Amino acid sequence: MLALYSRLGFGQLYYSKSGFIGFYATTPLEEIKGENNQAYAVVDLGKKELAFTALVKGFIFPKELMQEHFNENYVESDRYPKASFTGNFTGDVNMAREGSYPVRVKGQLSLHNIVHEVEMPAVLEVKGGMLIASARFVVMPEDFQIEIPSVVRNKIAREVTINVKANCNPR
Amino acid sequence: MKKIPFLIKTAALATLAFGMAGRLAAQDNLLRLLDDSLGAHSRRTYVAGTFKATHVVNLQTVEAPAAGDLNFIIQHRFGQLNSGAYNLFGLDNATLRLGLEYGITNRLSVGAGRSSVDKTFDGFVKYKILRQTDGAGSMPVTVSALGNISYYSLNYPDKSYLNATYRTAYVGQLLIARKFNRLFSAEIVPAWLHYNLVPAGADKNDQFAVSGGARMKLTRRMSLNAEYNYLLPNQSVSQKVYNSFSLGWDIETGGHIFQLVFTNSQGIIPSQFIGQTTNSWGDGGIYFGFNISRNFSLAKPSRKQPIY
Numbered sequence: 472m473l474a475l476y477s478r479l480g481f482g483q484l485y486y487s488k489s490g491f492i493g494f495y496a497t498t499p500l501e502e503i504k505g506e507n508n509q510a511y512a513v514v515d516l517g518k519k520e521l522a523f524t525a526l527v528k529g530f531i532f533p534k535e536l537m538q539e540h541f542n543e544n545y546v547e548s549d550r551y552p553k554a555s556f557t558g559n560f561t562g563d564v565n566m567a568r569e570g571s572y573p574v575r576v577k578g579q580l581s582l583h584n585i586v587h588e589v590e591m592p593a594v595l596e597v598k599g600g601m602l603i604a605s606a607r608f609v610v611m612p613e614d615f616q617i618e619i620p621s622v623v624r625n626k627i628a629r630e631v632t633i634n635v636k637a638n639c640n641p642r
Numbered sequence: 643m644k645k646i647p648f649l650i651k652t653a654a655l656a657t658l659a660f661g662m663a664g665r666l667a668a669q670d671n672l673l674r675l676l677d678d679s680l681g682a683h684s685r686r687t688y689v690a691g692t693f694k695a696t697h698v699v700n701l702q703t704v705e706a707p708a709a710g711d712l713n714f715i716i717q718h719r720f721g722q723l724n725s726g727a728y729n730l731f732g733l734d735n736a737t738l739r740l741g742l743e744y745g746i747t748n749r750l751s752v753g754a755g756r757s758s759v760d761k762t763f764d765g766f767v768k769y770k771i772l773r774q775t776d777g778a779g780s781m782p783v784t785v786s787a788l789g790n791i792s793y794y795s796l797n798y799p800d801k802s803y804l805n806a807t808y809r810t811a812y813v814g815q816l817l818i819a820r821k822f823n824r825l826f827s828a829e830i831v832p833a834w835l836h837y838n839l840v841p842a843g844a845d846k847n848d849q850f851a852v853s854g855g856a857r858m859k860l861t862r863r864m865s866l867n868a869e870y871n872y873l874l875p876n877q878s879v880s881q882k883v884y885n886s887f888s889l890g891w892d893i894e895t896g897g898h899i900f901q902l903v904f905t906n907s908q909g910i911i912p913s914q915f916i917g918q919t920t921n922s923w924g925d926g927g928i929y930f931g932f933n934i935s936r937n938f939s940l941a942k943p944s945r946k947q948p949i950y
Binding site for chain 2: 540543549
């Protein structure tokens with residue numbers, strides 16, 4: 472079936488609706504992290520494209536109040552409910568052989584109504600017919616016009632680390 | 643989890659397969675495919691941040707500390723504005739209430755406080771009955787029930803008959819609030835007040851009132867608040883009581899909320915500001931003051947995924 476798809480030039484789609492996106496901005500003053508286990512992800516092996524999308528409200532924080540401030544004061548999830556990424560990758564992945572394939576991903580991350588170019592190393596792992604996509608990269612709140620008031624500036628890391636992982640199944 | 647509707651799936655696949663409109667368009671299609679399935683799975687979510695603080699000024703809002711959170715609140719009122727330059731327009735005097743509020747669950751909270759007015763202790767239990775939601779078929783309002791009890795301990799040497807029962811009052815309130823949009827929220831609060839002892843026989847022990855409170859956000863972290871507490875007429879007749887009207891300005895910074903307020907009530911708990919306000923805005927009997935609340939996260943409850 473997959474062979475047929477690729478022979479016809481169609482993309483091979485791998486898909487997940489329980490992808491993980493976590494971001495970490497912890498400082499010695501405050502533990503700040505938000506994690507979302509309900510991200511949607513799709514990888515097109517044929518065209519070497521991939522996309523992620525998640526509802527901003529789905530990020531869970533250790534503190535309820537922090538989560539409310541994140542939604543209300545920082546990312547304004549009532550106005551801009553979605554965060555998404557779309558891009559392509561370089562590097563080859565052989566679905567017939569299990570293993571980890573390092574790739575380079577480049578694309579647009581969109582959040583808070585701002586589109587920002589990002590580039591990162593990532594890993595596509597083939598395991599039991601599944602494609603596991605994972606990456607870690609760094610963004611800054613200013614990249615997305617998220618203002619941090621000076622009173623709390625030292626509580627929030629200047630560089631925010633983002634971890635992504637999605638176990639994608641063929642569809 | 644539901645399956646992605648077949649039509650969307652087929653349509654998306656067809657677009658992906660046959661839409662040969664270049665690289666970027668193809669990526670957009672990939673994203674559209676995800677957005678479609680995200681849209682198909684969207685459910686209702688609870689509306690958060692109807693008000694910033696647990697008090698409009700004196701009147702409580704439907705906000706409450708989250709499960710395991712402790713809120714420490716200082717409510718400070720200077721003296722009356724019309725007390726003259728000699729008293730620096732009230733700034734020479736001050737009364738305050740110190741309060742603690744704790745979230746047992748995300749719906750149930752308890753609180754206690756001590757006011758310097760009449761050396762009054764108070765306690766309350768607040769329960770969120772309904773929560774406003776977003777999305778189709780949503781709940782339009784948040785409704786909380788609030789039960790207050792207060793006990794004043796000020797010594798009156800000439801009134802030795804004032805026993806514990808006489809010093810106690812109860813207030814029951816039903817808070818019905820709605821966040822109309824990101825800037826404007828309002829609540830209407832019917833209240834029943836019971837005083838075990840009233841000043842004269844003509845005064846009612848059971849009194850009824852309707853309060854209204856609203857906030858308008860100025861920026862993401864600031865809002866203007868107003869509240870009005872209307873005590874139904876002919877209930878408290880032996881002394882002139884006024885309806886309590888207050889204005890506030892909220893400033894939020896991290897776990898702190900700072901509120902600058904103007905009010906014609908010196909008392910800060912409902913049995914005092916709803917039923918025993920003896921000053922009026924008209925003659926300058928206005929108190930300037932502030933509320934400061936600080937949130938502490940005591941417990942680290944396991945946070946669940948929201949429903950959507």
